[in-house]
Amino acid sequence: MPIYLDHAATTPLRAEVLEAMLPYFSTDFGNASSPHTFGRRARMALDEAHERIAAQINAGPREIVITSGGTEALNLALKGAAWAGKARGHRIITSSVEHHAVLHPLQHLEKFGFEVVSLPVDRYGRVDPGHLESAINERTILVAIQHANNEVGTVQPVAALAEVVRTKGPKGCLFAVDAIAGAAYLPIDVEAIGCDLLAIAGHKLEGPKAAGAMYLRRGVHILAQQHGGTQERYRRAGTEDVASAVGLSVAFELAVAERVETARRVRKLRDRLKTAVLAVEGVELTGHNRDRLPNLLSVVAAEADGAAIVTKLDLEGIAASVGSACTTGSTEPSHVLTAMGYPDEEARGAIRFSLGRTTTDAEIDEAIEIVPRAIAESRAAAAVLAADPLGQGVATA
Numbered sequence: 001m002p003i004y005l006d007h008a009a010t011t012p013l014r015a016e017v018l019e020a021m022l023p024y025f026s027t028d029f030g031n032a033s034s035p036h037t038f039g040r041r042a043r044m045a046l047d048e049a050h051e052r053i054a055a056q057i058n059a060g061p062r063e064i065v066i067t068s069g070g071t072e073a074l075n076l077a078l079k080g081a082a083w084a085g086k087a088r089g090h091r092i093i094t095s096s097v098e099h100h101a102v103l104h105p106l107q108h109l110e111k112f113g114f115e116v117v118s119l120p121v122d123r124y125g126r127v128d129p130g131h132l133e134s135a136i137n138e139r140t141i142l143v144a145i146q147h148a149n150n151e152v153g154t155v156q157p158v159a160a161l162a163e164v165v166r167t168k169g170p171k172g173c174l175f176a177v178d179a180i181a182g183a184a185y186l187p188i189d190v191e192a193i194g195c196d197l198l199a200i201a202g203h204k205l206e207g208p209k210a211a212g213a214m215y216l217r218r219g220v221h222i223l224a225q226q227h228g229g230t231q232e233r234y235r236r237a238g239t240e241d242v243a244s245a246v247g248l249s250v251a252f253e254l255a256v257a258e259r260v261e262t263a264r265r266v267r268k269l270r271d272r273l274k275t276a277v278l279a280v281e282g283v284e285l286t287g288h289n290r291d292r293l294p295n296l297l298s299v300v301a302a303e304a305d306g307a308a309i310v311t312k313l314d315l316e317g318i319a320a321s322v323g324s325a326c327t328t329g330s331t332e333p334s335h336v337l338t339a340m341g342y343p344d345e346e347a348r349g350a351i352r353f354s355l356g357r358t359t360t361d362a363e364i365d366e367a368i369e370i371v372p373r374a375i376a377e378s379r380a381a382a383a384v385l386a387a388d389p390l391g392q393g394v395a396t397a
C-alpha cells in the first residue's frame, strides 16, 4: 500500500464511524420528520448527533445546523449572514489566505453590491488583529477568518480577532470561523473564541464526506439559503441524511476525546519528517514554525516544480500534495503563498505533507528514505533541463 500523507485533503473513514453509520442505511431508514416509530428512531439519532457535535465545541444542540459538507456550511454562514445584515451595511472583511469555500461565496456576494475587504498576512500566513481594527467600520456586517490554514497549517489568532469585532465593530457585526482544517487538532470552544458562526466538516476528521455542520450562536439571525421543508429549524431545508449526521458526530467526538494524544504523537512523526526534508538543499518551511497544525509539513523547494515532485513521489509510493487538493489541476500558483509574499517561481516549488492519526512510525521511516532523495533528484533534473533545455548535451565541446 502507498503511504498516505495527504490527510489535509481528506482522511480515511474510521471503522467505529462506519459501524455507527451502517444501521441508517438499512434497518433505521426512517424519515426524521415522520411521526411514527420509524421516524422517531431517525429523529432520536439526529437529535443525538446535534448534541454530540454541540458538546465538542461548547455550544448548545439548537445552535448546530447539519449540512452536506464544509462548503455548504460556509456558504450558508457567509451568504446567510450577508443577506441578513444587508440593511445595516455591506462591508465584509476576510483574509487573503482563506479556502476557496470562503473566498468564492464572498466573490459571489460582491456581484450583489457587497464590498469585500481582504486583509493581508505576514510571511508566515498570520493575520494581524491591528489590520482588522483598521479595516472594520460602521458598515461592516461580517468578518470571516479561518482557524487554521489548510495549505501551510498556520493557526490564526481567532480569539483576538473576535475581540476586535466585539469591541471595534458596529452592533450586529458577526464573526465567522472556518474551523474545518484544524478541527481534529485544535481545541474549539465557541465561547472562548467568541465567534457567531463556525464551520466543520466530517471528512477532515475521519468522518464521512459530504457531512458538515455550521454553528450559529443563539439569537443570531441569518437567512436560509435552501428552502423547502422545516428541517434544521428552518435553517436548512431538505430531508436529513441521518447516517452522515451520525457519522460526523461520532467522528468528531472520537477526535476530540483523543485530540491531545493524537496531536502529541503526530507532531513527533511530523517533526522527524520535517528534519529530514529541511535537510535537503534549497528546501525551506512555509507557514508558521510554532503556531501551526501538528500534522502538517509544508515546504517550498527552490528551482523545482512541486507538481513534478508530487508525481515522482506517487510513483515511489508516497501520496503528498502541492497544496490544496481543491486547486489541483490549476496552473496558477497558490493564492496562499502569493499572499505570504512568495513570488510565482518560488511558489511553484510548493509541496505539502499532511499526516493523520493512522500514520505509523514505520511509514515515516520509509518516507524519510524516499522523500529527501526524490526532492533532491527532481531538483537536479530541473537544473540540468534549465542548463540544456534542448537536451543536446554539454559534453561535446
Ligand SMILES: *Cc1c(COP(=O)(O)O)cnc(C)c1O
Binding pocket: 008, 069, 070, 071, 072, 099, 101, 146, 148, 149, 150, 178, 179, 180, 181, 201, 202, 203, 204, 210, 211, 212
Ligand atoms: C476541506 C476544507 C473546506 C471544504 O470542506 P468540504 O467538506 O470539503 O466541502 C473548507 N475550508 C477548509 C479550511 C478546508 O480544509
